[in-house]
Amino acid sequence: MKLLVFGRGGQLALALRDQGAAQGHEVVCLGRESLSIADGGAVAAAVRGHAPDLIVNAAAYTAVDKAESEPEEAFAVNEAGTRNIAVAARADDIPFLHVSTDYVFDGSGDRPWREDDPTGPLGIYGKSKLAGEQAMASAGWGRSAVLRTSWVFSPYGANFVRTMLRLGADRPELRVVADQRGRPTGAHDIADALLLMAPHVAAGTAQGLYHFGGAAPTTWHGFAQAIFAEGVRHGRPVPTVHPIATTDYPTPAARPGNSVLDCSRFLALPGARLPDWRPSLARAVDALLAMG
Numbered sequence: 001m002k003l004l005v006f007g008r009g010g011q012l013a014l015a016l017r018d019q020g021a022a023q024g025h026e027v028v029c030l031g032r033e034s035l036s037i038a039d040g041g042a043v044a045a046a047v048r049g050h051a052p053d054l055i056v057n058a059a060a061y062t063a064v065d066k067a068e069s070e071p072e073e074a075f076a077v078n079e080a081g082t083r084n085i086a087v088a089a090r091a092d093d094i095p096f097l098h099v100s101t102d103y104v105f106d107g108s109g110d111r112p113w114r115e116d117d118p119t120g121p122l123g124i125y126g127k128s129k130l131a132g133e134q135a136m137a138s139a140g141w142g143r144s145a146v147l148r149t150s151w152v153f154s155p156y157g158a159n160f161v162r163t164m165l166r167l168g169a170d171r172p173e174l175r176v177v178a179d180q181r182g183r184p185t186g187a188h189d190i191a192d193a194l195l196l197m198a199p200h201v202a203a204g205t206a207q208g209l210y211h212f213g214g215a216a217p218t219t220w221h222g223f224a225q226a227i228f229a230e231g232v233r234h235g236r237p238v239p240t241v242h243p244i245a246t247t248d249y250p251t252p253a254a255r256p257g258n259s260v261l262d263c264s265r266f267l268a269l270p271g272a273r274l275p276d277w278r279p280s281l282a283r284a285v286d287a288l289l290a291m292g
Contacts, residue, residue, distance in 0.1 A: 001198070002026040004050045006037055006085060007058035011154040012099060015187035016058060016194065023195060028052065032059075037081030040088075047088040054198050057085050057098045060129070064103070065252040067124040074128040082132035086139035095143045095202040096136075097194050102150035102182060104130040107256020112217075114262045115148075115209035123253035133209070145201050147194060147266075149212050150259050151223070153280075154187035155287035160220070162288055164227045168239045178221035178243030182259030183213025186280030196271055206269060211261035214277030219243075226278065230285040 003020050007013035008031025020027035028050055035042040037059050047055065061067060061077040082098055089096035103126030104119045121127045133146055153161040167174055193212045200206035218226070221243045228238045246255060266272050 001053045002050070003028065003054050003056060004047065004052035005029045005056045005058050006043075006081075007031065007060070008034070009157070010058060010060070010062075011152055011157045011159060011187040012058040012190055014156045015154055015191040016056060019188055019191035019195060025195075037084055038076040040084040043081075043084040044088040044091065047085075047092050047094065051092075052094060054202065055085060055089050055094050055096045056194055057082060057096070060099070062125070064123065064125045067128065068252045071124045071128070074124050075131060078125075078128035079131035079135050083135035083139060086136045086141050086144060089144065090139055090141035093143075095198065096141060097197060097201060098132070098136055098144070098146050099190070099194075100133055100146050100148045101126065101129050102148060102259040102261055103256060104133065104148065105256055105259070107180075107258045109258055112260040112262035113211070113258070115211060115265055122256060125253060142207060143201055143204050145197060145207050146209050147190070147197065147212050148209065148261060149185050149190055150182045150261060151184045151213070152187050152190065153184060153284055155284050155291075156187070160223065161227055161281065161284050164224050165231060165236070165285065165288055168228055168231065168237065171239055172237070173240045173242065174224065175242045175244045175248070176221045176224045177246055177249055178219045179245050180255055180257050180259065181217055181219050183215075183217050183261060184223050184277040184281070185213045186275065186277055186284065189214070189275045189277070189280055193266065193272070197269065200269060210266045211263045212266050213261050213263060213274065214280075215274040216276065216278075217260045226281060227285065230282050231289070234285070234289045236289070
């Protein structure tokens with residue numbers, strides 16, 4: 001299978017490159033240096049020129065706090081870009097998978113969020129991602145699906161694991177939010193989930209919204225403790241991690257308190273499972289610390 005991935009240097013695009021190649025697929029990744037997905041003509045030309053068997057949109061504006069002051073940029077990528085890819089996929093009859101986020105919800109309550117729950121994003125990033133989902137739906141392409149996920153980490157790019165390892169190397173004590181809850185999710189596990197969905201989307205038997213994440217929900221505080229526990233294997237110091245409230249760590253963009261996604265619909269697909277995020281974390285920590 002030939003995959004055309006929009007996105008090149010991000011966590012998910014690089015994970016799709018790894019996992020796609022490992023499964024014997026040809027993977028072509030297009031980054032911002034090649035084209036802007038906000039340019040519909042460029043997107044259509046790329047799809048037509050590469051003639052893939054599957055398109056995955058792993059490109060996104062993900063700077064949650066910066067988006068509050070750059071709404072036009074966020075919507076250009078997350079809404080217009082998604083629409084452009086969906087329209088091109090429909091025009092050339094190519095299955096299309098798009099990746100979205102838990103930030104489309106307001107984070108209220110304490111039960112996991114289902115695909116049919118009312119959305120209510122708290123900030124520009126979430127609003128732009130929801131607008132992308134809606135733009136994709138308006139394109140009317142049946143052989144397409146959206147995979148919402150959360151708390152993505154990998155050995156690549158900027159993410160919570162890299163940040164904690166950096167801070168933990170220099171500080172004996174850290175303060176980490178303990179009242180936000182979600183599913184840490186390895187980017188390589190997301191890539192595997194997308195590849196599992198691909199034949200079902202191509203056949204038209206999987207479409208619409210799906211949720212996916214690591215099997216065991218936790219808090220950012222709990223996640224940080226797990227990261228430092230993995231660092232012990234490399235002789236890294238273990239800082240004291242103090243739990244704090246969201247109100248103790250103000251940010252430009254509000255974060256959802258409850259980001260746990262209900263993944264039942266994904267689990268109904270043949271062969272689907274929710275991976276334990278801890279082995280993926282161990283591999284990510286090993287890779288990051290090997291880089292120095």
